[in-house]
Amino acid sequence: MYTAIPPWDIGRPQPVFLALAEAGAMEGSVLDAGCGTGEHVLMAAARGLDATGIDASSRAIAIAQQKATDRALNARFVVWDAFRLAELQEQFDTVLDSGLFHVFDDDSRQRYVEQLAIVVRPGGRYLMCCFSDRQPGDWGPRRVRQDEIHAAFGEGWRIESIVAAQFEINLDPPVAQAWLSTITRL
Numbered sequence: 001m002y003t004a005i006p007p008w009d010i011g012r013p014q015p016v017f018l019a020l021a022e023a024g025a026m027e028g029s030v031l032d033a034g035c036g037t038g039e040h041v042l043m044a045a046a047r048g049l050d051a052t053g054i055d056a057s058s059r060a061i062a063i064a065q066q067k068a069t070d071r072a073l074n075a076r077f078v079v080w081d082a083f084r085l086a087e088l089q090e091q092f093d094t095v096l097d098s099g100l101f102h103v104f105d106d107d108s109r110q111r112y113v114e115q116l117a118i119v120v121r122p123g124g125r126y127l128m129c130c131f132s133d134r135q136p137g138d139w140g141p142r143r144v145r146q147d148e149i150h151a152a153f154g155e156g157w158r159i160e161s162i163v164a165a166q167f168e169i170n171l172d173p174p175v176a177q178a179w180l181s182t183i184t185r186l
Helices: 015-022 039-046 058-070 082-088 106-119 146-152
Strands: 029-033 050-055 076-079 092-098 120-131 157-168 175-185
Touching: 015 039, 015 120, 015 157, 029 039, 029 082, 039 050, 039 058, 039 092, 050 058, 050 082, 058 076, 082 106, 092 106, 106 120, 106 146, 120 157, 146 157, 146 175
Parallel strands: 029 050, 029 092, 050 076, 092 120
Antiparallel strands: 120 175, 157 175
16 A cells, blocks of 8 residues: 555645644544654654654654654654554554544444444543545545444443534545544543
8 A cells, every 4th residue: 555655645744633632632642543653643743752653654754764864853664464463462542543443344443432432541531534425425434423423432422522524635626525533442
């Protein structure tokens, strides 16, 4: 996927996550699940947070590591499967998800949320931006409805908010409709 620049890689943090960081919504140890080339991890590290990014793509992780070196930032990047988060044997105060949740089918989503429940500390936050059912057309990933987010994060979680947002992309049009969710681990 990273032999060319994928549509979601805009070379900087998504504005919705930058706004969350500036508002202090990211704190403590941060994990970016599906970090791609690492912009959100590097944003967290630049703010002095203990930041880790995982992605299944070794090419994306190599690019992220090079960016960390070039920017003289202390961040950790690991080639890892989001369905094996528990095997990290760590817990995080904040988990970021910029476009991972929406790629999973219903069964896979459930497995992913089960793994999140293990790595998000009680009281920790899961901050997720996913493609929205408000997005017209049929290009791109599966659209997610708010009720699907509620169904996935039932017992053991509290959904603080789900608000309309946009993903910036490097296509025309340059944005896609999204849901930005703030979800707390009980």
